[in-house]
Amino acid sequence: MSKAAQFRALHDRPEPLLLPNPWDAGTARILAGMGFEALATTSLGVALAKGRTGATRQEILDNCREIDAATPLPVNADLENGFAHDPEEAAKTIALAVEAGAAGASIEDFTGDGSNPIYDFELAVDRVRAAVEVAGDVVLTARAEGILHRAKDLNDTIKRLQAFEQAGADVLYAPGLRTLQEMRAVVSEVGKPVNVVMGFADPSITIEQLAEIGVRRISIGGAFARLALKSFMDAAGQMRAGRFGFVADLPPLAELVKSLG
Template sequence: MNDKATAFRQLHDEPGTFIIPNPWDIGTARILAALGFPALATTSAGMAFSLGGAEGATPREDVLSHCRAIVGATPLPVSADLEKGFGDSPESAAETIRAAADIGLAGCSLEDHTGDRDDPIFDFTLAVERIAAAVEARRALPHDFVLTARCENFLWGRPDLDDTIRRLQAFERAGADVLYAPGLHDLGTIRTVCEAVTRPVNVVMGMPGASFGVAELAAAGVKRISVGSALARLAFGAFVEAAREMRSTGTFRFSERAMGFAELQGFFTGATKA
């Protein structure tokens, strides 16, 4: 665990921008590791879809079991998307960090999204108190752990850049290691966020809207790039398209686009590499 945590911290401290892709099960985690990515992050939506449920509704023990499986799938450090954690209070945020560390995660993210569509963002003071409690719990761990603090304004109908930066700056002062505001759709806004803080910034690609490459994001100041549920949505989309073809036309042309059996199996036997 110490080696994984140290390696994950080093990725954030050393020069350069890195991609941290998001598998949704053991097989996809092993494929991404075989392709040479340096770390992995879970996706709460991809996990929920793989379990046949909606995002935000997965029970605590199922979330931890899923994360434990991803941690054990490869030698890579794993950061978990734990949404708002396992409750609303600062104490629950601290408990979330301890639970995450206990199953071998090298880090996790906590959101200021309440889970309530009618009142989606935690009050500013409570949001900061939650991150401060999580930081205190992280500092009490016997090993390193990278805490990512997320501001969800742009995903929940509150595209207020000033408030987003205010929250990220407060999370930084509280001790968060990485800052993250998903839903930023232009390089100028991304650059403004990166310049407003001194801690590493995570940006998500693969959402609807503009998409930028690693070089462009690095130039804007981004340290870490994740893809959220994009890989899961891509895979599930191909599955649904194939199922609809069979159901509606009675044809099987989808198989022409399928990866060969030997190549796919090679990811799990060591024969297929990047």
């Protein structure tokens, strides 16, 4: 079975797929060793590793290739808006991710322009349709970003996800859903699997609750990368103050080597 077929099958079962987000080969191997069944890249994680808040298309594609090669697991590629406004140009990024080994790929309706953050409805749908045409067997996720980037309007988000579903998207995703009520509202109005990202959600929500309302995939976005940097900054702050208590928390080197497989 191809990685794309494996990834698609993981969306067809009743229990949600836990989809963690590594940012390099090492973190990918650790997650694979912990028993996760698939992985997803994070564009924020790539950018932070480069010392920026944004990454280039080539950096994201290279990261996808690196993570795909690191483990036997299928990989979903976070491709932002496809690095182009035009539907056909954005779809080329999907095709390049497939060449880089992606078993899944996403396209979003965030323009990257803070003054006009969300593509007009028809253009957003055309972009998803173009992405579907080049995705082939790869699982195509369509993201409606309005909750994050403009006045929160759940009805508009649902309308967009329904249109993305009709355009052929395999998975639907609205970053910024916080409550079970909001998540249930989305799941109940669409027919394709819904991805929920817990990086923006009420952290008290459990996987059992998400399964009960019909969520099929759970990701974490750039949260792991941010947590790793927070730990780094805390330890560096201690060192800058001339204190070294953080070394007491260091895992044995042999344990780290073992976790890398």
